[in-house]
Amino acid sequence: MERYLLKDQVAIVTGASYGMGETIAELFAEEGAKVVLVARGAEKLNLTVERLQTKKLAVTGIVADVTSLADTKKVIKKTLAQFGTIDILVNNAGLGEQTMIDETTDEWLEQVLAVNVAGPTRYIREVLPHFLAKNEGVIINISSVNGKRPICGAAYTASKGAIDTLTKNIAIRLSETNIRCNAVAPGATLTPAHYANLAGEQPGGNKMLHYGEKYCNWELPETEPIDQAYACLYLASKMGRRVKGQVLQVCNGAFL
Numbered sequence: 001m002e003r004y005l006l007k008d009q010v011a012i013v014t015g016a017s018y019g020m021g022e023t024i025a026e027l028f029a030e031e032g033a034k035v036v037l038v039a040r041g042a043e044k045l046n047l048t049v050e051r052l053q054t055k056k057l058a059v060t061g062i063v064a065d066v067t068s069l070a071d072t073k074k075v076i077k078k079t080l081a082q083f084g085t086i087d088i089l090v091n092n093a094g095l096g097e098q099t100m101i102d103e104t105t106d107e108w109l110e111q112v113l114a115v116n117v118a119g120p121t122r123y124i125r126e127v128l129p130h131f132l133a134k135n136e137g138v139i140i141n142i143s144s145v146n147g148k149r150p151i152c153g154a155a156y157t158a159s160k161g162a163i164d165t166l167t168k169n170i171a172i173r174l175s176e177t178n179i180r181c182n183a184v185a186p187g188a189t190l191t192p193a194h195y196a197n198l199a200g201e202q203p204g205g206n207k208m209l210h211y212g213e214k215y216c217n218w219e220l221p222e223t224e225p226i227d228q229a230y231a232c233l234y235l236a237s238k239m240g241r242r243v244k245g246q247v248l249q250v251c252n253g254a255f256l
Helices: 019-030 042-054 069-083 106-134 154-173 192-198 207-212 225-236
Strands: 010-014 034-039 059-063 088-091 137-142 179-186 247-250
Touching (some): 019 088, 019 225, 088 106, 106 137, 106 154, 137 154, 154 247, 225 247
Parallel strands (some): 010 034, 034 059, 137 179, 179 247
């Protein structure tokens, strides 16, 4: 008999149309979950959902912007209407960048923080009443090694440090419940964003990579999206049932 680690669980994964989010959503669905993929771009999202549905996986897609309160409420409402419950929230959507502090404008800072900090905070706040009502739920925030080794853009690294702290703050708030809040902190991972970063195509170019060479081991192989997905699966399943308020770094030792 086949065993599924997330059998009959309902999961929301933001930023799920490609890269790490897509891989997390696919793995969760393979492990028996009903997965709601959320992304801002309809075209990529629809293609991803169609691909997973051809594999007979229980997935659906909702076009939504994580910076929008109305969109966040829509995602929660539609998920509850379709599945009747929510068990897992993965805050994966994020904006990467390499802009140095002396080139960071107010407008850019606000944009990065709106996606990377306000977005996850809002999703957690909006799903929490449902989790509290049943005294059960899993929250996984996707942070970065930059939360502790800030070698990328000033706004991005600030946002990931904030996510690490937010994760622990929420875990403390929920410490007397059965709701778990943790984070996964990926190192260099072979996603489209990583390739754009290496090519200097991220906002701010790749000037900060020069400084990163002093503090990281670039000789070690990058991780793959599935490595991050496996970490999320551990935290989402019963394997992580006693893990709360932790930031699990998955970097192949390159950012120790």
